[in-house]
Amino acid sequence: MFLDVLMRRNPAFIEAAMALHQAGKIPANAYVLDLDAVERNARLFKGEADKHGLKSFAMTKQVGRHSGFCQAVMRGGIERSVAVDMACALACDRAGLKTGHLGHLVQVPRQEAAFAAAKLQPDYWTVFSAEKAQEAAAAAKAAGRTQNLLARIQTEGDTFYRGHEGGFDAQDIVAVAEQLDALEGGAFAGITTFPALLFDLETRKVKPTPNLSTLARAAESLAAAGRGGIEINAPGTTSSAVLGALAEAGATQCEPGNGLHGTTPLHAVEDLPEDPAVLYLSEVSHHHGGKAYCFGGGLYIDPVFPKYPVKALVSSEPTSRQSDLLEVEIPDYSAIDYYAMIDATSPKPVRAGDTVVFGFRGQAFVTRALVVGISGVSAGTPAVTTIENGFGDAVSWPGAFQQ
Missing domain, CATH: 3.20.20.10 (Alanine racemase)
Incomplete structure (x- = not known):
């Protein structure tokens, strides 16, 4: 619902987040903020x-x-x-x-x-x-x-x-x-x-x-x-x-x-003064039955809207092109969102490790997603500031997973 406005009004943010994920700076299952x-x-x-x-x-x-x-x-x-x-x-x-x-x-x-x-x-x-x-x-x-x-x-x-x-x-x-x-x-x-x-x-x-x-x-x-x-x-x-x-x-x-990150319902249907400043980032895990499964954990779409067709940008390179959009099936709200399923039957190849970007009106605090701040997008020098959990506590990533 909010991916279209993100792609039109803040493509540099999308591409920065994808590049930082591919560089190992941002984990999958993360809400990312353009500070x-x-x-x-x-x-x-x-x-x-x-x-x-x-x-x-x-x-x-x-x-x-x-x-x-x-x-x-x-x-x-x-x-x-x-x-x-x-x-x-x-x-x-x-x-x-x-x-x-x-x-x-x-x-x-x-x-x-x-x-x-x-x-x-x-x-x-x-x-x-x-x-x-x-x-x-x-x-x-x-x-x-x-x-x-x-x-x-x-x-x-x-x-x-x-x-x-x-x-x-x-x-x-x-x-x-x-x-x-x-x-x-x-x-x-x-x-x-x-x-x-x-x-x-x-x-x-x-x-x-x-x-x-x-x-x-x-x-x-x-x-x-x-x-x-x-x-x-x-x-x-x-x-x-x-x-x-x-x-x-x-x-x-x-x-x-x-309103502070450009995702009230009105922002989805009108171009308001506030710019979109948040996205949800995941990663392709594996394939099964014509679907590419990407990691979940933060796939909470605030049900202020009726259910709607969900799409995501999927690529191993930074992109904000319409041609890189693919249809995605999100698990029902009654299920645990371990994965979402991306349509992998189109000519566009989908590979394990590809970055997946959604535009949600999210509620990060009720999920198990991490939250990542990026500064410097407007200056062309994007960098991760801190990675935190839903309580605002700093998380040492990827160090937290290193033995």
């Missing part, structure tokens, strides 16, 4: 967000919380992260990208609240319930801080991914704000939801969900009760192209993730 492009994207995004008065928090889970990614984002001007979970917050903090928003998609476990309050010191901490608010406030008080709390709100008709549900009743937001303000160590700072925006397959546009209207109504209730200047956190499908609409809807915070 120069990430920095440009972050700078572009931050500039547009600033025009609309929006605070920007970077989401890093899709690229495995890679330290080089975090640092490229900071060079681009985004200085805070939004952490999907505590592992995300720890990896970003270690890389120097401090925690702007914690606890939204995944609440902070009770026994980890003290560490979060004292060591991570998030600018904002989202809570789904009175119990989780009490835990956050108590931890902040023990750390000698007052923690800004965002109330996750919801009402009938709101949209949630299955397993993401939760939050205070939006109709009770005024009482909730008073409740959070009454906590020692806590202070009500605003409201949030997810997703506020979603890609619509039929129109091929990004549209607001009912949740965004829920935020607006809650903000009106708070204003009527004398609470002004609250934070309105409205993440989901965030690229620079949607920031004006978010600001117009009242949002004060945005959280780019896929």
Whole structure:
């Protein structure tokens, strides 16, 4: 889905990754990042967000919380992260990208609240319930801080991914704000939801969900009760192209993730300002039954789209030519992705050891893939920076496999 835009807009990145793999510098089963492009994207995004008065928090889970990614984002001007979970917050903090928003998609476990309050010191901490608010406030008080709390709100008709549900009743937001303000160590700072925006397959546009209207109504209730200047956190499908609409809807915070590497659904159907900056790289292992099997491990295609025909660039030489595209069968989501199967019946020879490049809207942190940073693509001097796992830990490769 994203390989076409990669080939059109960042062919030098593809060819650099292939050359480095063939030189033994990049392992198979790796998400590879063009850190120069990430920095440009972050700078572009931050500039547009600033025009609309929006605070920007970077989401890093899709690229495995890679330290080089975090640092490229900071060079681009985004200085805070939004952490999907505590592992995300720890990896970003270690890389120097401090925690702007914690606890939204995944609440902070009770026994980890003290560490979060004292060591991570998030600018904002989202809570789904009175119990989780009490835990956050108590931890902040023990750390000698007052923690800004965002109330996750919801009402009938709101949209949630299955397993993401939760939050205070939006109709009770005024009482909730008073409740959070009454906590020692806590202070009500605003409201949030997810997703506020979603890609619509039929129109091929990004549209607001009912949740965004829920935020607006809650903000009106708070204003009527004398609470002004609250934070309105409205993440989901965030690229620079949607920031004006978010600001117009009242949002004060945005959280780019896929937008920083050019892989929101809208990037697949429109040429947006952000350049594609991530690819998935594998290698042909062996042949069987007219198929060339390439290594898996990171073959996670985010199911925001219906299933679609998958193709990959396959070659022993750097290439971004359409003629080097081959059809690929990806194992069903219910199977372990040990391999993908490349059509090897065409005249183009496919050999063991060939590099295989995919363009995925991935979620590296839920796979067993490694994440590799490349710098210098824009200058014509590409080089690997670090190779890390999905927790942002450095991996010594190929030294890790040498006896």
